Amino acid sequence: MAETAHAVATAVRDCPECGAPVADGGRYVTWCAACDWNVDPEVRNEEPPGRVERLRRRLVRRGGEQLLAELTEFEERGEPGGPVASGEAAAPGDGGKRRGAAGGLAAGLAAAVHGVTLGLLVGGLWLIVAGWGEGFLPAFGALGLGLAVVLRPRFSSLPKAEEHRPVLRRPDAPRLFALLDEVAESVGTTGVDAVVIDADANASVSAYGVRQRRMLHIGLGLWEILTPQERIALLGHEFGHYTHGDTRRTLLVWNAFHSLGTWRYTLAPQQAESLMDHFVNLVTAPPRLLVEGVLVLLEHLTLHDSQRAEYRADTAAARVAGTDAAAGLMDRLLIADGVAGELHRESVAARTRIGGARREDPAEGLWERVAAHAASVPEHEYERLRRVAERLGHQVDSTHPPTHLRHRRLTRGARVEAGIVCAPTRVAEVDAELAGVRRSVARELVRR
Numbered sequence: 001m002a003e004t005a006h007a008v009a010t011a012v013r014d015c016p017e018c019g020a021p022v023a024d025g026g027r028y029v030t031w032c033a034a035c036d037w038n039v040d041p042e043v044r045n046e047e048p049p050g051r052v053e054r055l056r057r058r059l060v061r062r063g064g065e066q067l068l069a070e071l072t073e074f075e076e077r078g079e080p081g082g083p084v085a086s087g088e089a090a091a092p093g094d095g096g097k098r099r100g101a102a103g104g105l106a107a108g109l110a111a112a113v114h115g116v117t118l119g120l121l122v123g124g125l126w127l128i129v130a131g132w133g134e135g136f137l138p139a140f141g142a143l144g145l146g147l148a149v150v151l152r153p154r155f156s157s158l159p160k161a162e163e164h165r166p167v168l169r170r171p172d173a174p175r176l177f178a179l180l181d182e183v184a185e186s187v188g189t190t191g192v193d194a195v196v197i198d199a200d201a202n203a204s205v206s207a208y209g210v211r212q213r214r215m216l217h218i219g220l221g222l223w224e225i226l227t228p229q230e231r232i233a234l235l236g237h238e239f240g241h242y243t244h245g246d247t248r249r250t251l252l253v254w255n256a257f258h259s260l261g262t263w264r265y266t267l268a269p270q271q272a273e274s275l276m277d278h279f280v281n282l283v284t285a286p287p288r289l290l291v292e293g294v295l296v297l298l299e300h301l302t303l304h305d306s307q308r309a310e311y312r313a314d315t316a317a318a319r320v321a322g323t324d325a326a327a328g329l330m331d332r333l334l335i336a337d338g339v340a341g342e343l344h345r346e347s348v349a350a351r352t353r354i355g356g357a358r359r360e361d362p363a364e365g366l367w368e369r370v371a372a373h374a375a376s377v378p379e380h381e382y383e384r385l386r387r388v389a390e391r392l393g394h395q396v397d398s399t400h401p402p403t404h405l406r407h408r409r410l411t412r413g414a415r416v417e418a419g420i421v422c423a424p425t426r427v428a429e430v431d432a433e434l435a436g437v438r439r440s441v442a443r444e445l446v447r448r
C-alpha cells in the first residue's frame, strides 16, 4: 500500500506549459513549481467584482503592502523583538500620528452611523406622537422605529451551550483554564471567563455582555490538527488580541459595521422582474451607494490598525510558543479549508452509511482521522497553497494579512525560544479534560 502511494507520488510527467518535469500530485493537485501551471485549478465562480468591490480590494492590497513595508523598516532599525513586541512603541515616526487620525476619523464615522439610528428612533417617535390621526404619518413613524430597533448598537452575547457547541467554564476544565491563564499572563493580559468549543477549523476571542467578559472560541477542526506547541502558539495569538486591541473590535466601530451591514442587506437590489422592481432598485440606488461608500471608508480607516493587531498577535504567539511553533501554526492555517472539507466528507459518509453495513460508530476516532489527514499533507501541497494565497493576496479576508506574509515575517527575523513548553503529562491532562466535548462535538457532526 505504502509502496503504491510512493510510486504515484513520484510519477513524473512534463508540464504542458513549460515542459519542466512535474511530479504527480496523487490525492493532491498536480502542478508545476517552475511556471505555476495549474497552481490554482479551483474555479471560483464568484461574481465579477463591482466597482466598489474593486476599489475596496485595491485599497486593502495597497494598505497591507504599506503596513508590512513600515513594519519591516522599523524592525530593520534593530528594535529588539520588533515593534510588535514593544506595545505602543510600534508607531514609527509620523506613522503613529497618521494612525491616530485614522482611528479618530473611524470613531467619528461610526458615531455618525449610530447618529442615523438615533435619528430614526427620535423621528419615528415624533411622527407617531405628533402625526397621530394624520393619515400615513404614524405608519412611517412605526417603520422608522422598527428600523432603529434592528440597527441599534448591541452587546454580543455568549452562545448557549449545546451538544454540538459546548461552553466550558473554569470548574469544567480547571487545567485548560490554568493553561489559558498562563498563556494570557505571558502576553500581558488575563484569561477568559468561558471557552466555546465547536467543529470549526478556526479560533477567535471576543467579549460579551454589558460587562464585556471574555470568551475564547476553539474550533476543534483547527485545534486537533495542531501539535501541543502549535496550540500554545494559537492561544498566544488569540490572547495577543486582548493585549493589543484593535479599533475594529471596539464596541463603537464593531456596532457601526453591524449597522452598515444591515443597511446594505436592506437596500440590496432585487432581481428586477416587474417595472415596480426596477423603480424600487432605482430609488434605493443612491442610499445604497452611500452605505457602500461609508463601509469602504470605515474599512480603510481601520485596516492598518486591524492588520497591525494581527502581526502583533503573531509576535505574541512566537514569544509564548517559539518561532517554530508560530510558523507551524501559519502552515496549518493554510490547510484549514481542506480540513473543513474533510469534516464535511466525514459527516456525509456517516449519513450515507445508515442502513448499510454499519460496523462502528462514525464519531469514534473522528478527530484522530482528521489529524492523520492533516499530517499526511505533503510539502508540495503546502507550497502550492502558499502560492495560491499569495496570488489571491488580500482579497479573501481583509482582517488577517495574507498567511504567506505572516509566515515570512515570523521566520525572517531572529528566532525566539518558547516561553511556555508543556510537559507531555500536562498535555495529556488538558486533553483528558476535553475528551467529553471532543466526543460530543464529533457525535453531533456526524449526525447532522
Ligand SMILES: [Zn+2]
Residues within 6 Å of the ligand: 015, 016, 017, 018, 019, 020, 032, 033, 034, 035, 036, 037
Ligand atoms: Zn511549467
Ligand SMILES: [Zn+2]
Residues within 6 Å of the ligand: 237, 241, 310, 313, 400
Ligand atoms: Zn488574529
